[in-house]
Amino acid sequence: MSRIVLEAAGLRKAFGGNHVIDGVDFRLAAAELVALVGPNGAGKTSFLNLVSGQFRPNAGTITLGGVDVTGLEPKSHKRRPLFRSYQNGGTFGKLTAAQNVAMAGLVRDMDRRSAEARAVEALKRVGLGPVADWPAERLSGGQRKLIDFARLLLASPAVALLDEPTAGVNPAIMEVMRSIIAEMRDAGTGFIVISHDLPWVFGLCQRVVVLAAGKVLTMGSPDEVSADPRVREAYLA
Ligand SMILES: Nc1ncnc2c1ncn2[C@@H]1O[C@H](COP(=O)(O)OP(=O)(O)OP(=O)(O)O)[C@@H](O)[C@H]1O
Ligand SMILES: [Mg+2]
Numbered sequence: 001m002s003r004i005v006l007e008a009a010g011l012r013k014a015f016g017g018n019h020v021i022d023g024v025d026f027r028l029a030a031a032e033l034v035a036l037v038g039p040n041g042a043g044k045t046s047f048l049n050l051v052s053g054q055f056r057p058n059a060g061t062i063t064l065g066g067v068d069v070t071g072l073e074p075k076s077h078k079r080r081p082l083f084r085s086y087q088n089g090g091t092f093g094k095l096t097a098a099q100n101v102a103m104a105g106l107v108r109d110m111d112r113r114s115a116e117a118r119a120v121e122a123l124k125r126v127g128l129g130p131v132a133d134w135p136a137e138r139l140s141g142g143q144r145k146l147i148d149f150a151r152l153l154l155a156s157p158a159v160a161l162l163d164e165p166t167a168g169v170n171p172a173i174m175e176v177m178r179s180i181i182a183e184m185r186d187a188g189t190g191f192i193v194i195s196h197d198l199p200w201v202f203g204l205c206q207r208v209v210v211l212a213a214g215k216v217l218t219m220g221s222p223d224e225v226s227a228d229p230r231v232r233e234a235y236l237a
Helices: 044-052 097-106 112-125 141-155 171-186 198-202 222-226 229-236
Strands: 004-015 018-029 033-037 059-064 082-084 159-163 190-194 207-212 215-220
Touching (some): 018 044, 018 190, 033 044, 044 082, 044 159, 082 141, 097 141, 141 171, 171 190, 198 222, 207 222, 207 229, 215 229
Parallel strands (some): 033 190
Antiparallel strands (some): 004 018
């Protein structure tokens, strides 16, 4: 097994009596891509929120590159190795595409000039070079999701958490996303990718973790998980 870049142990989160993450153990290795799937409300986004610090766990620990980050603020410098995208966007409409991307460099202590230069390079890589100076609000939903991918390239993180990157995007954009993820994964980034598009994400990942009602229902290779009748049941429930 190669180097573990992210580990969650005994993780729990409840809101009132609603146990949204109910005892999850999880390890991610460098250069590994795990698909996190499961029905609506299973707790997938909540799990990312715990890892990235938006939620504080009620129990359990989270380590990033061997460093304990449990309960630390999202912007803690100890979380620097982590990159996160959001299910509901995360771009600032009035800022240009390039300014949106450059923020990923500024929060990592890059100076403004080099962050902006690298933002333009990253936007070219995702196919948004021609609209780098447009306000993000003029871009399509799929193009705004590509802004996240330009940020991801700029951040060059040890661990990347992507929450439904392909929701509502066209096949050409999905292919750009696939190639960037594969390239960065092969260069060593560990990925957790949430997707409801099982053919797309199963074609990309080494391992699938199925979450249902806050628990790991099963995990395995895409073939193993596809053949598991409990998975079909969880999706139909
Ligand atoms: N901030 C919050 N306060 C209270 N309950 C929450 C909060 N965030 C999530 N939940 C609850 O946690 C449960 C899991 O939600 P979560 O968004 O993690 O699911 P999901 O697997 O990402 O679903 P989807 O596929 O629809 O995105 C739901 O019951 C939801 O209502
Ligand atoms: Mg979600």
